[in-house]
Amino acid sequence: MFGRDEQNELDWLAFQYVAGELDADAAVAFELRMAQEQSVREATARAVELTQLVAAAESQFADLRCSDPETGEVAPAEKRAVAWGTRLSWMAIGGLLSLLVAVFVSSGRFGTLPTVENGANGDLAAAWYETRQELTASEDIGPLHPLSATLLDGDDEAADVGTGDESWLEIDTPSWMTAAVVGVAGQGSAGSSSSSAPDDEESGVN
Amino acid sequence: MSSHEGPLDPSIVAALYVEHGEELCRFLLGILRDAQLANDVLQATFVKMAQRGHETREQTRKAWLFRVAYHEAMAVRRREGVSDKVLRRVAWHTEGAAGAADEPLLRIEAVQAVREALEELPPEQRQLVRMRIYEEKTFAVIAKELKIPLGTALARMRAAMIKLKGKLGETDEKREEREQED
Numbered sequence: 001m002f003g004r005d006e007q008n009e010l011d012w013l014a015f016q017y018v019a020g021e022l023d024a025d026a027a028v029a030f031e032l033r034m035a036q037e038q039s040v041r042e043a044t045a046r047a048v049e050l051t052q053l054v055a056a057a058e059s060q061f062a063d064l065r066c067s068d069p070e071t072g073e074v075a076p077a078e079k080r081a082v083a084w085g086t087r088l089s090w091m092a093i094g095g096l097l098s099l100l101v102a103v104f105v106s107s108g109r110f111g112t113l114p115t116v117e118n119g120a121n122g123d124l125a126a127a128w129y130e131t132r133q134e135l136t137a138s139e140d141i142g143p144l145h146p147l148s149a150t151l152l153d154g155d156d157e158a159a160d161v162g163t164g165d166e167s168w169l170e171i172d173t174p175s176w177m178t179a180a181v182v183g184v185a186g187q188g189s190a191g192s193s194s195s196s197a198p199d200d201e202e203s204g205v206n
Numbered sequence: 207m208s209s210h211e212g213p214l215d216p217s218i219v220a221a222l223y224v225e226h227g228e229e230l231c232r233f234l235l236g237i238l239r240d241a242q243l244a245n246d247v248l249q250a251t252f253v254k255m256a257q258r259g260h261e262t263r264e265q266t267r268k269a270w271l272f273r274v275a276y277h278e279a280m281a282v283r284r285r286e287g288v289s290d291k292v293l294r295r296v297a298w299h300t301e302g303a304a305g306a307a308d309e310p311l312l313r314i315e316a317v318q319a320v321r322e323a324l325e326e327l328p329p330e331q332r333q334l335v336r337m338r339i340y341e342e343k344t345f346a347v348i349a350k351e352l353k354i355p356l357g358t359a360l361a362r363m364r365a366a367m368i369k370l371k372g373k374l375g376e377t378d379e380k381r382e383e384r385e386q387e388d
Contacts, residue, residue, distance in 0.1 A: 008368055011367070011368075011371060012364050012367065012368075014236075015367055017236065018235075018236045018296070018297035018298065019296055019297070019338070020239075020296060020297075021344065021345060031237075031280070034237075034276055035273075035276060035277075035280075038268075038269045038272060038273075041233055041272045041273075041276060042229070042233075042272070044232075044233050044236040044237070045229045045230070045232040045233040045236065046232075046371070047236065047297075048232040048233070048235050048236045048297050048298055049229075049232050049374075050320075050367065050370060050371055050374060051296070051297070051298035051339050052232075052298045053313075053316050053317055053320040053374065054320055054324070054335060054339045054340070054370065055298055055339050055340055056313075056317045056320075057317050057320045057321040057324055058324070058335075058336055058339065058340035059340065060317070060321065061321070061324070061336075062340065
C-alpha cells in the first residue's frame, strides 16, 4: 500500500502520462511499470476519470461566462451559448431564403414560377412527369412511397389516382424539383453557366 | 488455481464487466487516446476473460483483466501504428467512449463535486486547470502565456489535482456509505 505522498506522486505521474506531457523515455518507463503494477494501471484510470470530470465541469462553466485569457479573471457572467439546434435552424432558414431569392431574381418575376424551357431542363421535367404518370398508374405504389405522400394529400386526391386526371400532378410536383429546374433554366437563359444553390438542392434529393 | 473448470460462467463475466468495465475503459483510453480503439480492446479483453477466466482466481480477476487489457492495448498500438502524435493527445475526450454513459447519475454527482472543488481552488490554480484540461494547452504554452516558470505551472497544477482528487474521493466515500445504508 502506498503512503499518501507516494500515492500523490503516482497520481501526478499518471496525469502527466494521460496528458501527453511525459517525454518519450519517461512515457516508456511509465508503461513498463504499468505492465507490472496494478497500482499504476489504476492510477492511469483515475487520472483519465478526473480529467474527464474536470473537462465536463469546465465546459459547464464556459457556457455561462467568459474570462480574460491574459489575466484569467472572470468577466461578469453573460449567457452566450446558443444551442446548436437553434444555430442549425437559422442556417437552414437563411439558406432557404437565399435559394428563394436566387430563384425569383433569376426568373425576373415575383409571385409566379416561369415555365420550364425546352432543351435538357425541359427533358428533365418531362421525364419526371412521365415517371409520375407511370407510378400513379402502377398498382405497386404503396402508401409509404414518397409520391404517395404528395399524391394522397387527402381523400379527394386519393380518388384521383389512376383516373386520368393529371392536372394535380403538376400542382404537386415537388417545389424543390421545380425550383431546381427553373433555377438552372433561368440561369441558362441569362447566359450563366453554373448555379450552386439549385445543384445543391438536386444533389440532396434521391 | 481456480475452482472452475471449463469456460467461465457468462453471468460471472457479465458481473465483472459491470464492476470493472468503466474503469478498464478509462485505463484503455489512457493508453490508446482513441475511444473506438479503447472500446474494441475492452471487448477483446472480456472475450478473453470468458475464454480463459476459469484459469484465474476470483481475488485476482481485476488485476488479470487490467493486465490482459494492457497487453491487448499495446498490441493494438503496434499493429495500428499509433503514432507519437496520437500519444501526445489528451486522453480525456469521451466522445464515443463506453462506460461513462452507463452511469449518468453518478457522473452528474461527480461533475457537481468537481465543480464545487474548482470553485474552491485559488485563482491561479483554477486558471492552470482550465488552461490545461479545458483549453488543452501544454504546460510549456501555459508558462509562456502567463509568463511564469514551467516549474511553477507544474507545481500549481499538481496542487490543484491533489485537491480535486481529494474532493472526488469524498464523493465516492459518501456514495458508498449511502449504498451500504440502502
